[in-house]
Amino acid sequence: MDAIKKHRDFLMYCIFGFLASLLNIAIFNIGHNNLHMQLWVANTLAWFISNTFSFFVTKVYVFRTDMKDYSKLLHEGTYFLVSRILSLIIDDLFMIVAVLILPWNNLIIKAIDQVIVGLFNYFSSKWIFDYNNRHLLQKLKEIREKRKEIEKL
Template structure:
């Protein structure tokens, strides 16, 4: 029981990450294989929808942060999407190389891709939503502002 409590965030993230990955794969399959969209476009649409879902479930259920105001929501959402844009680049490159250059099955590659990207996303999300990290970021900003003021004097 102690181990479950200790690793609760990661386990809940894995559950919702799995659901977001299933959503991502299903949308990619529909867009690319059924609607004949280009690979990168289908992948990007799947990424956007699954990350929108992921933002809210990660915020509320994994890291259990509240929405105190819209400013905080947009601030966290901005960091969240910025970190996920990097994972989109990894996602798109991996899919293009594996499916278009090495003609492997796109759904198997998409599943492997979701595991790799999911691990990156967990750690970037933890950094964004973790209160202790946010406190450190605020200290860093204050220190930087203080040094800039000292240089002006």
């Protein structure tokens, strides 16, 4: 039981990350295989929709942070989006290389891709939503401000 409590965030992230990955794969499949969108367009659309879903479930159910403070929501949303744009680049490059250059099955590659991107996303989300990391960022800002004040003297 202690192991479950200790790794609760990761286990919850895995559950909701799995759901976001299924959503991503389904949207990619519909866009690329059924609607015949270009690979990167279908992949980017799937990324956008699944990451919008992921932001809210990660915030509320995984890291249990408050939704009432709109300034904080915007701040976290910005960091979330920036970190996820990095994962989109990894995602698109992996898909392009594996599917277009090495002609492998796009749905199998998409599933493998979601595991790799999911791990990257977990650690970046943990950084963004973790209460202790927010204090660290605040302390770094305070140190920077004190240095500027000292330099003015």
